[in-house]
Amino acid sequence: MARKISAPSLFQLGYYWEAKIFLTSVKLDLYTPLAKGPKTAKNLAGLIEADTDALTRLLDALVSIGLLRREGDAYANIPELAEFLAKTSRFYMGELMLLQDAEWDHWGKLEDIIKTGKPTVQDNIFMNTPELGATVSKVLHRMAKRVAPALAEKIDLSDYKTLIDVGGGGGAFTIAFCQRYPHIKASLFDLPQTLKVAQENIAQAQLNHRIELIEGNFNTGPLPGTYDVVFASDILHYQTEAENAALVKRLYDATEPGGFIIIKDMFIDDDENEPGWNAVFSIHMMVYSEKGRCFQGKKIRDWMTQAGFDNIVEIEKNTILAGTKGV
Ligand SMILES: C[S@@+](CC[C@H](N)C(=O)[O-])C[C@H]1O[C@@H](n2cnc3c(N)ncnc32)[C@H](O)[C@@H]1O
Structure with missing residues (x-):
């Protein structure tokens, strides 16, 4: 059965922001260091060489989407998702997401291709x-x-x-x-x-x-x-x-x-x-x-x-x- 699209889901479809937020989190490989335990934004920013304020905003967005959770002043993996997203897991699927990220510019050309x-x-x-x-x-x-x-x-x-x-x-x-x-x-x-x-x-x-x-x-x-x-x-x-x-x-x-x-x-x-x-x-x-x-x-x-x-x-x-x- 084709999916039923409601007016609110039109916005979800058009606002592709969450996709890029997720792909970026995989590209930055946030889930691998967090597999060792929760970390503050400052700690994580040091590990991945990122700007603490910008990274904090990204981490909060990931919590909002449901890809991470907050523990006190630290951010933590969600174990059933980390199974696919932490490089240390034998079920790591991040390369597929990296591939989607690598395609990002090509998708920008879809209108021309059509x-x-x-x-x-x-x-x-x-x-x-x-x-x-x-x-x-x-x-x-x-x-x-x-x-x-x-x-x-x-x-x-x-x-x-x-x-x-x-x-x-x-x-x-x-x-x-x-x-x-x-x-x-x-x-x-x-x-x-x-x-x-x-x-x-x-x-x-x-x-x-x-x-x-x-x-x-x-x-x-x-x-x-x-x-x-x-x-x-x-x-x-x-x-x-x-x-x-x-x-x-x-x-x-x-x-x-x-x-x-x-x-x-x-x-x-x-x-x-x-x-x-x-x-x-x-x-x-x-x-x-x-x-x-x-x-x-x-x-x-x-x-x-x-x-x-x-x-x-x-x-x-x-x-x-x-x-x-x-x-
Ligand atoms: C999507 S993968 C499928 C792999 C595997 N059959 C599977 O189902 O998991 C496509 C495969 O076709 C191979 N391939 C693509 N073009 C080919 C060609 N012209 N001659 C031989 N192999 C080719 C690729 O190297 C790749 O392994």
């Missing part, structure tokens, strides 16, 4: 800033690790022996599939900078002997072999329609007869009246990449059908489609 239809950046973060792309891969990996085991449980690979994870990132899904199905041998195909991240994670999972890393660009040339299962997660929304149609055909060519493909992405709902939040995500892709956008599930089904896949089914609404290749 008027001209022209992107303001080249390629995407994985191509134009590989170092930042690798950082993003680390965060995406931490997020994917939370859902990958459940997906490996849901999709039965008992009868399959080989798998390729195309644009496999940090390897969360490849690892989960290999852990769930001990007979599977997998290949993870990605760009060089991302493979370094995958390599660390695969070594940590002690799966080097079962997961091969293959460096390459999935838009140029055939994939390196054929596999029982072809898995592609969150790569289509970086590309144009034409690139994706060609890529899905290449994925078909890389699927063994009798094998199948799993495409996971962020689909816009086929019902135009209820496009879902991915329509908003699609604007983020428009702002921070050259060609990125989200597509309706029916568009992805079309590419799969044109490529030759049969028995196309939706495994998770607006997230996962699977299809088979005939023998």
Whole structure:
């Protein structure tokens, strides 16, 4: 269901101040020193080399929003939020916020982009800033690790022996599939900078002997072999329609007869009246990449059908489609 907007929430939408206050608090990394215990504004200003008065005003705003709380004359973390915001926590997600902050200037160009239809950046973060792309891969990996085991449980690979994870990132899904199905041998195909991240994670999972890393660009040339299962997660929304149609055909060519493909992405709902939040995500892709956008599930089904896949089914609404290749 589309969100209901009331007159008061119009103001919340338009007054984006809270977003920038929050992003700045992450950029200044206020939550990490506070993880050791409450601190006064003066103490914190000394630690992060900030102006005490300006920082006090920021801290009060953070208390008002509910991101920090006050303890006497000191400011304290809210433990359930600090779990994601303090660098010392293993669930730290701050890099994602830093990415939003890095996009700030691009969002300022949205009006121009809408008027001209022209992107303001080249390629995407994985191509134009590989170092930042690798950082993003680390965060995406931490997020994917939370859902990958459940997906490996849901999709039965008992009868399959080989798998390729195309644009496999940090390897969360490849690892989960290999852990769930001990007979599977997998290949993870990605760009060089991302493979370094995958390599660390695969070594940590002690799966080097079962997961091969293959460096390459999935838009140029055939994939390196054929596999029982072809898995592609969150790569289509970086590309144009034409690139994706060609890529899905290449994925078909890389699927063994009798094998199948799993495409996971962020689909816009086929019902135009209820496009879902991915329509908003699609604007983020428009702002921070050259060609990125989200597509309706029916568009992805079309590419799969044109490529030759049969028995196309939706495994998770607006997230996962699977299809088979005939023998
Ligand atoms: C959003 S991440 C998805 C990672 C992983 N599949 C997941 O779902 O968590 C997109 C991945 O595609 C890779 N990638 C982007 N363009 C590529 C290309 N042209 N060839 C190979 N890999 C590419 C990036 O390096 C990144 O790992």
